Amino acid sequence: MLKGNHKIPDRPRKVFPDMLGSLVLGFELKESENAGGSLASLESGEELKAFEPNGLGSVQPVAMSDFVDEKPKGTNLDIRSRLLRPAKDGHGQVSAMEGIIAADEKRSDLQYELSQPEINLEKLQRIANNGLPDGGGLRATAWKLLLGYLPPSHEMWEKDLTEHRSKYAKLKEELLSSPARWGENTTYAETIVESNINDGPLQRQKISPEDHPLSVGKSSAWSQFFQYTEIVEQIDRDLQRTHPDLKFFSGDTQSSRKHRESMKNVLLLFAKLNPAIRYVQGMNEVLAPIYYIFSTDPDEQNAANAEADSFSCFVRLLSDSVDHFCQQLDNSSVGILSTLSRLSDLLKENDEELWRHLEHTTKVKSQFYAFRWITLLLTQEFSFQSIMRIWDSLLSNPFGIQDMLLRVCCAMLLCLKGRLLCGDFIANLKLLQHYPTDINIDHLLNVATQLSPDTSSYSLSL
Amino acid sequence: MGTYRADDDYDYLFKVVLIGDSGVGKSNLLSRFSRNEFSLESKSTIGVEFATRCIRVDDKVIKGQIWDTACQERYRAITSAYYRGAVGALVVYDITRHITFENVERWLKELQGHTDSNIVIMLVGNKADLRHLRAVSTDDAGSFAERENVFFMETSALESLNVENAFTEVLTRIYRVVSRKALDIGEDPVMPPKGQTINVGSKDDVSEVKSVGCCSS
Numbered sequence: 001m002l003k004g005n006h007k008i009p010d011r012p013r014k015v016f017p018d019m020l021g022s023l024v025l026g027f028e029l030k031e032s033e034n035a036g037g038s039l040a041s042l043e044s045g046e047e048l049k050a051f052e053p054n055g056l057g058s059v060q061p062v063a064m065s066d067f068v069d070e071k072p073k074g075t076n077l078d079i080r081s082r083l084l085r086p087a088k089d090g091h092g093q094v095s096a097m098e099g100i101i102a103a104d105e106k107r108s109d110l111q112y113e114l115s116q117p118e119i120n121l122e123k124l125q126r127i128a129n130n131g132l133p134d135g136g137g138l139r140a141t142a143w144k145l146l147l148g149y150l151p152p153s154h155e156m157w158e159k160d161l162t163e164h165r166s167k168y169a170k171l172k173e174e175l176l177s178s179p180a181r182w183g184e185n186t187t188y189a190e191t192i193v194e195s196n197i198n199d200g201p202l203q204r205q206k207i208s209p210e211d212h213p214l215s216v217g218k219s220s221a222w223s224q225f226f227q228y229t230e231i232v233e234q235i236d237r238d239l240q241r242t243h244p245d246l247k248f249f250s251g252d253t254q255s256s257r258k259h260r261e262s263m264k265n266v267l268l269l270f271a272k273l274n275p276a277i278r279y280v281q282g283m284n285e286v287l288a289p290i291y292y293i294f295s296t297d298p299d300e301q302n303a304a305n306a307e308a309d310s311f312s313c314f315v316r317l318l319s320d321s322v323d324h325f326c327q328q329l330d331n332s333s334v335g336i337l338s339t340l341s342r343l344s345d346l347l348k349e350n351d352e353e354l355w356r357h358l359e360h361t362t363k364v365k366s367q368f369y370a371f372r373w374i375t376l377l378l379t380q381e382f383s384f385q386s387i388m389r390i391w392d393s394l395l396s397n398p399f400g401i402q403d404m405l406l407r408v409c410c411a412m413l414l415c416l417k418g419r420l421l422c423g424d425f426i427a428n429l430k431l432l433q434h435y436p437t438d439i440n441i442d443h444l445l446n447v448a449t450q451l452s453p454d455t456s457s458y459s460l461s462l
Numbered sequence: 463m464g465t466y467r468a469d470d471d472y473d474y475l476f477k478v479v480l481i482g483d484s485g486v487g488k489s490n491l492l493s494r495f496s497r498n499e500f501s502l503e504s505k506s507t508i509g510v511e512f513a514t515r516c517i518r519v520d521d522k523v524i525k526g527q528i529w530d531t532a533c534q535e536r537y538r539a540i541t542s543a544y545y546r547g548a549v550g551a552l553v554v555y556d557i558t559r560h561i562t563f564e565n566v567e568r569w570l571k572e573l574q575g576h577t578d579s580n581i582v583i584m585l586v587g588n589k590a591d592l593r594h595l596r597a598v599s600t601d602d603a604g605s606f607a608e609r610e611n612v613f614f615m616e617t618s619a620l621e622s623l624n625v626e627n628a629f630t631e632v633l634t635r636i637y638r639v640v641s642r643k644a645l646d647i648g649e650d651p652v653m654p655p656k657g658q659t660i661n662v663g664s665k666d667d668v669s670e671v672k673s674v675g676c677c678s679s
Contacts, residue, residue, distance in 0.1 A: 237484055240503065241504065242505075243505075244501070280536045281536070281537070282506070282508045285505075285508075325536060330539055365543075367509070367543070368510055369509075371509040372508045372509040375508065375509075376508060380505060426512075430512065433511060433512055
């Protein structure tokens with residue numbers, strides 16, 4: 001599923017474990033001593049406790065409350081997703097609401113699938129493509145599987161997760177702690193003076209002249225450390241502005257501060273591991289849905305390790321599109337401009353009239369609107385809940401995230417065809433930069449799926 | 463739902479860009495001017511945002527087409543296209559963060575590299591409501607603006623202070639330049655003469671003049 005041309009140095013090779021605990025009846029949660037490690041600051045469950053039921057703001061409070069419930073409640077299911085599929089376990093309850101039944105069926109389908117000793121990824125993709133149910137941690141587990149972070153083999157989960165999480169803890173220790181703390185352990189340098197003479201001078205750390213805080217050398221550990229302060233400030237500013245309407249991310253509560261701190265660690269670690277890309281504004285938006293889903297997993301162990309899991313999944317998520325963030329590659333075949341022209345081709349193939357009107361008559365260049373759609377995986381265009389639904393489809397596309405992303409972008413244009421055709425440059429640009437919120441997401445995704453497949457070049461590169 | 467067609471009734475269309483460091487309040491200046499809205503926590507701008515508003519100068523209706531751009535290095539290669547055809551610019555800094563003022567010089571250089579030399583520029587010190595946190599004095603900024611030969615104003619998008627003035631001033635100055643030029647050469651201002659220094663491009667995203675009625679927004 002992951003495709004070529006990614007230069008992410010540290011792409012976690014393996015996948016992790018654990019987690020279906022909350023899904024499978026009779027499965028006992030085991031506390032894995034290892035997994036905590038230096039991540040202990042993220043105490044299990046705290047996220048959920050601190051997160052007020054209404055934390056997601058006034059936008060669709062009922063539907064959103066799903067995310068925070070520890071246990072799935074049928075009545076809270078997103079009744080907009082009317083997905084009628086045969087239930088595997090004959091959940092026989094008759095409900096007055098077709099939507100609820102559909103959602104229940106979807107949930108039990110998924111639960112059944114996820115409880116198999118060997119997950120059938122194709123089946124999971126099919127289920128996810130129709131939208132995953134909110135709440136109960138199902139989406140968290142499904143996304144981890146779809147991203148290849150969890151292996152299909154259930155019994156491997158716990159071991160893999162433990163490994164990945166401790167690896168993340170180590171990376172963080174090496175790359176995110178300040179040089180001032182290096183003396184506290186011996187991994188960086190043998191710093192502590194061994195002798196312990198009672199009446200002698202106080203113990204001091206040995207620091208090489210290059211690494212003295214006042215050293216002007218470029219290679220000094222402090223110089224390298226300070227080089228990132230600007231990035232840290234930028235990340236901080238952007239995290240303050242990530243979904244400002246959702247209390248989970250914004251505001252001055254203890255929990256939102258903690259979430260921002262964790263997300264900052266992920267983004268900064270990514271920046272340090274990818275010096276050619278570093279941090280680019282907007283990565284915060286791409287990280288937000290993953291981090292949110294993982295840290296609201298009712299499984300405490302998972303929630304406590306949301307930061308570590310998010311990091312690996314963020315890297316995987318960007319694996320086939322990280323080049324969009326890279327200015328040097330703008331004009332290359334993997335850069336954003338070439339992706340934009342693929343979108344244009346896709347539109348032309350599916351609706352030449354609209355394509356002509358946009359590109360030639362009104363000259364609304366795709367880079368004025370779709371640049372953001374594509375680099376941010378649509379995270380600034382829709383409500384948080386709609387983003388989740390769209391991502392279910394992006395992550396479950398057998399031809400990869402980017403293939404589906406382009407289809408959705410094209411569908412977004414097609415769904416506004418009537419308005420766009422009678423709009424001029426200004427009207428069209430305004431419309432596309434502020435995509436209407438009343439659009440039916442399921443319809444949009446249907447249109448996307450049914451586009452004629454001009455993404456062959458993409459499929460072939462698999 | 464309203465109409466989808468943008469208002470076409472204007473005499474002049476001027477493209478103005480908003481630039482400056484991250485977090486200085488560019489997007490809020492734009493939303494205050496175009497929709498009279500302010501949000502304490504707006505999302506960071508990725509790529510470009512765009513808004514319009516008409517003002518009246520003398521008996522003419524001038525439509526400001528304001529482009530708000532992302533400031534990070536990565537986005538600037540892509541955004542350089544946004545400068546095309548710009549005849550005005552607001553270079554914004556945050557009066558509570560001195561570094562954003564220091565970087566103004568860099569932004570001015572960038573403008574020079576991408577736009578016509580006759581572009582009307584205004585230096586804007588935003589967040590003037592945060593008086594107790596002020597890190598850049600009005601005098602310093604004023605004399606800097608004088609040296610650089612650009613206009614200067616302090617604004618507060620939050621308190622709606624001077625925002626209207628800043629944009630109106632820039633648009634009016636552009637209008638004066640355009641109409642004076644037309645006058646000097648003695649031609650109809652509607653059809654800019656050859657050699658026109660104000661960049662008047664094709665009818666898409668660049669500034670233009672038009673002869674139509676008036677506009678209501």
